[in-house]
Amino acid sequence: MMPFRSKRRTAVLAALAGTLAASVSLFAQTPLPLLAFAIGLFFVAAFRLGHVAGGRAAWAKGSADAAASRARDESAGDGELHLVRALQARDDDAGNVIDFEKAVAERRGIVEPSADDIHRLVAQLSEYPAYVDLLKRHLHSVTTVSQDAAESLLKSLLDVDQQVTTLMGFLQSAGSSDSSERILGRIEDQLSGCRQHLVNLGEEQKQSSLDAVAFQAKLAAETDSVLKVLDGVQQIARQTTMLSLNVSIEAARVGDLGEGFSVIAHEIRSLASEVQHLADNVHERVSGLMLSVGADLKEQSQKRQDTETLAMSKVTDALGLLTTNLVLLLQHQREVLCRVKSENEDIAQPILSMMGNIQFQDIVRQQIEQIASMAQEVDAHIGDVRDSLATPATILQIDMLTERLDRLSSSYVMRAQRDIHSTVLGNGGPAADPVDSIELF
Amino acid sequence: MKPILLVDDSTTMLASLSSILTKAGLAFKTAAHGQEAIDSITRGLAPSLIITDYHMPGMHGVELISRLRKLPATRFTPMLVLTTDSQQDKRAAAKAAGATGWLVKPVDPAALLPVVRQVMVA
Numbered sequence: 001m002m003p004f005r006s007k008r009r010t011a012v013l014a015a016l017a018g019t020l021a022a023s024v025s026l027f028a029q030t031p032l033p034l035l036a037f038a039i040g041l042f043f044v045a046a047f048r049l050g051h052v053a054g055g056r057a058a059w060a061k062g063s064a065d066a067a068a069s070r071a072r073d074e075s076a077g078d079g080e081l082h083l084v085r086a087l088q089a090r091d092d093d094a095g096n097v098i099d100f101e102k103a104v105a106e107r108r109g110i111v112e113p114s115a116d117d118i119h120r121l122v123a124q125l126s127e128y129p130a131y132v133d134l135l136k137r138h139l140h141s142v143t144t145v146s147q148d149a150a151e152s153l154l155k156s157l158l159d160v161d162q163q164v165t166t167l168m169g170f171l172q173s174a175g176s177s178d179s180s181e182r183i184l185g186r187i188e189d190q191l192s193g194c195r196q197h198l199v200n201l202g203e204e205q206k207q208s209s210l211d212a213v214a215f216q217a218k219l220a221a222e223t224d225s226v227l228k229v230l231d232g233v234q235q236i237a238r239q240t241t242m243l244s245l246n247v248s249i250e251a252a253r254v255g256d257l258g259e260g261f262s263v264i265a266h267e268i269r270s271l272a273s274e275v276q277h278l279a280d281n282v283h284e285r286v287s288g289l290m291l292s293v294g295a296d297l298k299e300q301s302q303k304r305q306d307t308e309t310l311a312m313s314k315v316t317d318a319l320g321l322l323t324t325n326l327v328l329l330l331q332h333q334r335e336v337l338c339r340v341k342s343e344n345e346d347i348a349q350p351i352l353s354m355m356g357n358i359q360f361q362d363i364v365r366q367q368i369e370q371i372a373s374m375a376q377e378v379d380a381h382i383g384d385v386r387d388s389l390a391t392p393a394t395i396l397q398i399d400m401l402t403e404r405l406d407r408l409s410s411s412y413v414m415r416a417q418r419d420i421h422s423t424v425l426g427n428g429g430p431a432a433d434p435v436d437s438i439e440l441f
Numbered sequence: 442m443k444p445i446l447l448v449d450d451s452t453t454m455l456a457s458l459s460s461i462l463t464k465a466g467l468a469f470k471t472a473a474h475g476q477e478a479i480d481s482i483t484r485g486l487a488p489s490l491i492i493t494d495y496h497m498p499g500m501h502g503v504e505l506i507s508r509l510r511k512l513p514a515t516r517f518t519p520m521l522v523l524t525t526d527s528q529q530d531k532r533a534a535a536k537a538a539g540a541t542g543w544l545v546k547p548v549d550p551a552a553l554l555p556v557v558r559q560v561m562v563a
Contacts, residue, residue, distance in 0.1 A: 150453045158460055348464070352550045355460045359547035362451040363525050366496070413496065413526035438556060439532065440542040 118389055125386035132379035136372045143365045150361035157358075161351045168344040172337065184330050191319050198312050205308050212301040216294050223290040230286070233279040240272035363414070370408075370417060377404045443489035444468040445561065448478045448505065449523070450497045454546070458492065458523075461550045467557070475500030475508075482514050490561035491515065492544075495524035495531065503531070503538045510539040519560040523548060 113121070247265035251258030381401045388395045402425055409421045447458050447469055455471050462469045470486060472478040474497050482488075491509065495502040502522050509515040519541040532543045541560050544553065 147453055151456060154453070154456050154460060161460075161464065349551075352461060352464055355457055355464070356547060356550040356553070358457040359454060361453040362449075363546055365451065365453075366525055413524070413528070415527050437527075437545040437548065438542065438552060439544075440556065440560070441536045441540060 122386050122389045125382055125389070128382045128386075129379055132375050135375050139368045139372045139375075143368050146361050146364055150358050154355065154358050157351060157354055161348075164344070164347055164351070168340060171340045181330075184326055187326055188323075191323060194319055195316070198315060201308070202312060205305060209301050209305055212297050216297045219293055219297075220290060223286055226286050227283055230279045230283045234276055234283070237272045237276035237279060241269050241276070244269035244272060366413065367417070370412065373408055373411070374405065377401070377408055380404070442468055443487055443562070444470045445490045445492060445557065446470050446472065446478060446481065446486065446488035448472045448475065448491065448493035448497070448502070450474055450494065454494065454523075461553065462557075465550075465554050465557075474498060475502070475505035478505060479508060479512075482509065482512055485514075487514055488518060490557060491518055491520040492523050492557075493520065495522055495526050495535075503535045503540070506535065506540050507538040517562075519562065521556070521560065 244265040247268070248262050251261035251265060254261075378401065381399070381404055384394075384398045388398055405421070405425060409418065412418045412421065445462060445467055447455055447462075448471075449455050449458070450473055452473075455473075459469060459471065470481060470488065472481055475493070476499060478491070478493070491506075493502040493505055497505075500508075502524065506520050506522070509518070509520065520539065521542045521544055522535050522540050523544045523546060525546045527545050535543055542556065544556070
C-alpha cells in the first residue's frame with residue numbers, strides 16, 4: 001500500500017491537474033477568441049511547472065491517472081491484482097522479493113516527488129496570481145477595445161444616417177410635388193398667355209381683314225366720286241360741243257360777219273372733244289385702277305389670313321404637345337419621388353437595425369466580466385492548493401473547484417452562460433427562463 | 442413632448458438607444474446610474490418613460506424602480522427594464538417593484554419602438 005504522505009501528495013496533485021482540466025474545459029465552452037489566450041496561458045503555466053519540476057507535471061498527471069486507476073482497481077480489483085500476480089510470478093522465477101508499490105510506480109512511470117520538488121512546486125503555483133492578473137488585464141483591454149470599436153462604429157453609422165437623411169431630404173425638397181406643381185403652374189400660366197396671345201392675334205387678323213375690306217370700300221367710294229366728277233366733266237364737254245355747234249349755225253346764218261364766230265365755235269368744239277376724250281381716258285384708268293387695287297387687296301388679305309391661320313395652328317399644336325410632355329415629366333418626377341421615398345425607407349431600416357446590433361458589445365462586456373470572475377475563482381483555488389502543499393493539514397478544507405464555479409454560476413445573467421456551465425460541469429439542466437425577449441406586465 | 446429617460450452604465454447601450462430614439466424622432470435624457478436618474482427626477486425631470494438597465498454599479502434597476510415609484514413625479518410613469526438578464530425570479534421581482542415590462546438585450550429596434558410608443562405617456 002502507498003504511504004499516507006504519498007497518497008496526500010498524489011491527491012493534491014490530482015486536484016491541481018483536475019483544476020487545470022476543469023478550467024480549460026469551462027473556458028473552452030465560451031465562444032470568445034480571447035479564451036484561446038486564457039487556455040494558452042494555463043498551458044504555458046503547466047509547461048513551466050513541468051519543466052522546473054523535472055517532469056513533475058507529467059508526474060502529476062500520472063498521479064492523477066494512477067489515483068483514478070487505483071480507485072477503479074480497488075473497486076474492481078482486477079487490474080491491480082493482475083499486475084501483482086505478474087510481478088509475483090517474476091519474483092518467483094528470480095527468487096527475490098520486491099516492493100510492490102515501487103514496482104507499480106516504476107511500471108507506470110511515476111516518480112515520487114521529493115520535499116524540494118514540493119517546495120519548487122509551491123513556488124511555481126505562487127506565480128499563478130500574476131498570470132491571472134495578466135489574463136484579467138487582457139480581458140479588460142478587450143472590453144475597452146470592443147467598446148471603443150462599438151462607439152466608433154455607431155458614430156460612423158450615425159454619420160452615414162445623417163448623410164443619407166440629408167441627401168434624401170434634398171432630393172425630396174428639390175423634387176417635391178409642391179415644387180413641381182409650382183413649376184408646372186408657372187408653365188401653364190405661360191402657355192395660357194401664349195394661347196391668349198394667339199387668340200388676340202387672330203382677333204387682330206380678323207380686324208385687319210375687316211379694315212382691308214373697309215379700305216377697299218372706301219377706295220371704291222372715292223373712285224366713284226372721282227368718276228362722278230369725270231361724268232360731270234364729260235357732260236360739260238358734251239354741252240360745250242352742242243353749244244359750239246349752235247354758235248356755228250348762228251355764225252353761218254349771219255354770213256360773212258359770223259365767219260369769226262364760226263372759227264371760235266370750231267375751236268371750242270375741238271377743245272370740248274379733247275376734254276371729252278381726256279375724261280373718258282381718266283374714267284377708264286380710274287375704273288381699271290379701282291378694280292386692280294380691289295383685287296390685290298382681297299388677294300393679299302386672304303393670303304395673309306391663310307398664312308397666319310396656318311402659323312397659329314402650328315403654334316397651338318406645339319403648345320398642346322408641350323403641355324402633354326410637361327404632364328409626362330411631372331408624372332415621371334412623381335414616380336422618382338416615390339422611388340426615393342421607398343429607397344429611403346429601405347436604407348433606414350438596416351441602419352436602425354445596426355444601431356440596435358451595437359448592443360452586442362454590452363453583452364460581450366458582461367460575458368468577459370464573468371470570465372474574469374471565473375479566472376479569479378480558479379486563481380483562488382490554485383492558491384488553496386498551493387497552501388495545502390505547504391500545509392498538508394489543510395487539504396481537506398479545500399473546496400472543490402466545481403463548488404466554487406457553481407457558486408459563481410448563481411451570478412450568471414444570461415441563459416447561454418447557464419447552459420454552458422450546465423453542459424460542462426453537468427450540475428443540473430438549464431434554468432427554465434422565459435423565452436420571450438419582451439414581456440409587458 | 443416629454444423625454445424618455447435612459448439609465449444604463451454602458452456607454453455603448455446609451456449610444457445605441459439614443460440613436461434609435463433619435464431616428465424615431467423621440468426626445469430622451471440619459472443617466473449613467475440609478476442615483477443620477479433619481480437626481481434628475483428630483484430636479485424636475487418628468488419623463489414620459491424610463492428605460493433602465495438591471496445590472497448597474499451602486500443600485501440595480503429593480504431597486505431604482507422601487508425608489509422611483511415612491512416619488513410623486515414618477516409614481517405612474519411607465520418603466521421598462523432592459524437587461525441581459527433573463528431569469529424569471531428577477532422578472533418577477535421587477536414586476537413586484539412596479540416595472541411595466543422586461544426587455545432582454547440585444548433588443549431589435551423594430552420590436553423596441555412599438556413597445557416604447559405603446560407604453561409611454563404623452
